[in-house]
Amino acid sequence: MRQPLIIGNWKMNGSLTENEKLLNTISTSLITIEGIEIVVCPPSLYMAQVKQQLSKTKIKHGAQNVSEFQSGAYTGEISTSMLGELGCCFVLLGHSERRALYHENDAQIADKFSAAVKANIRPVLCVGETLSQRQCGETFSVIAKQIKTVIEQVGIEAFAQAVVAYEPVWAIGTGETATPEQAQAVHANIRHQLAEYDVNIANRIHIIYGGSVNASNAQALFMQQDIDGGLVGGASLNSDEFVKICQATNEIF
Ligand code: PEP
Secondary structure, three states: OOOOEEEEEOOOOOOHHHHHHHHHHHHHHOOOOOOOEEEEEOOHHHHHHHHHHHOOOOOEEEEOOOOOOOOOOOOOOOOHHHHHHOOOOEEEEOOHHHHHHOOOOHHHHHHHHHHHHHOOOEEEEEEOOOHHHHHOOOHHHHHHHHHHHHHHHHOHHHHHHOEEEEOOHHHOOOOOOOOHHHHHHHHHHHHHHHHOOOHHHHHHOEEEEEOOOOOOOHHHHHOOOOOOEEEEOHHHHOHHHHHHHHHHHHHHO
């Protein structure tokens, strides 16, 4: 049984005051929730604040990106050891916004994945197709390639502590969501691909869905057999909505 996982991706949003308010509400409202793992990913600059404010709760915190390098002349970058010092236990990698806006490619994402695993930070490998790729029938092949490059570079064993997030690019921040059936088909395919390398890892790994998840669609998505929770962007900034998503998820399992 895979314990459901909900990760909030704040993207480049927040302020000291807003974060404090958001964290206060979600940590108070979710205090009795036992059955699911909850993670928030603030901008890295706020990691110390988030660590401190969540210290007496079960809510964990993660980062939205990390450097593939350990230290040195990489202006503007943040290393895995820095994240580790701030109690960060997850890191999003290969988010479609980073692939599109910052030209991250599969090989670089694999290097980041490897750095995260070495630092004992769980990588959340984001994969997904664009609308035109879906319309051309390329969804499965695009995602298979994104995952294969990482497996070939870091080895399947590194996936033992990883999470895969299926995020159709056309559903991110658009209000459009994959139907539960569309998402389930992709999740099952991802699990099948991983099983070709290692059945145990494929059975244990969390494959979560992201793309305009909200309190109204979360349950139907997360009830699918191969959907183990969600990566929540916009709705994770709204405390009521995020709490309802977590509560709805908790009811299923
Ligand atoms: C995301 O940023 O990973 C995401 C899924 O965003 P949204 O929920 O806003 O679509």
